[in-house]
Amino acid sequence: MKRFLELLPHRFPFLLVDRVLDFEEGRFLRAVKNVSVNEPFFQGHFPGKPILPGVLILEAMAQATGILAFKSVGKLEPGELYYFAGIDEARFKRPVVPGDQMIMEVTFEKTRRGLTRFKGVALVDGKVVCEATMMCARSREA
Structure with missing residues (x-):
């Protein structure tokens, strides 16, 4: 499964x-993020009550869609990337805190005019913490 992570351009x-x-x-794709108290963003979000920022929950789901796109929509040409292109109907249901294991479940919906749409849900202990519809676009690097 490590080969899947090599498809993403993101690094620590x-x-x-x-x-x-x-x-x-x-x-579909199911992936995991183990939320550690040592994550650098917890220093400021929030001191004494660390909570995973909602935008990073969305980013984790978007990265999962990126892996699914790389494996499903076709091989990228040199210099191409999948860019996060949009988000609709994002809802945050409960906070994610250090020690949580967040499961991202993303499903492929369709590709149209260069945009690929996915449904995503993030769960902790089987409970929904976030859900959204996300789009990514295949494009040459800027």
Whole structure:
């Protein structure tokens, strides 16, 4: 499963997918993020009551969609990347804190005019912490 993570251009401290748990090309991907108190963003969000920023929950789900896209939509040409292009219907249901294991489940919906749409949900202990519809675009590096 490590080969899946090599598909992402992200690296520490911004790589937010620790492991791919399950995958079916063109359909879905399940991945995990183990949330550690040592994450650098917890120093300021929030001192004494660390909470994973919601935008980073969305980013973790977007990275999971990136892996699914790389494996499903086709091989990238040199100089191409999948860029996060949009988000709709994002909802945060409960906080994610150090010690949590966050599972991201993303499903492929469709590709149209260069945009690929995914549904994503993040869970901790089987409970939804975030859900959203995300889009990514295949594009040449800027």
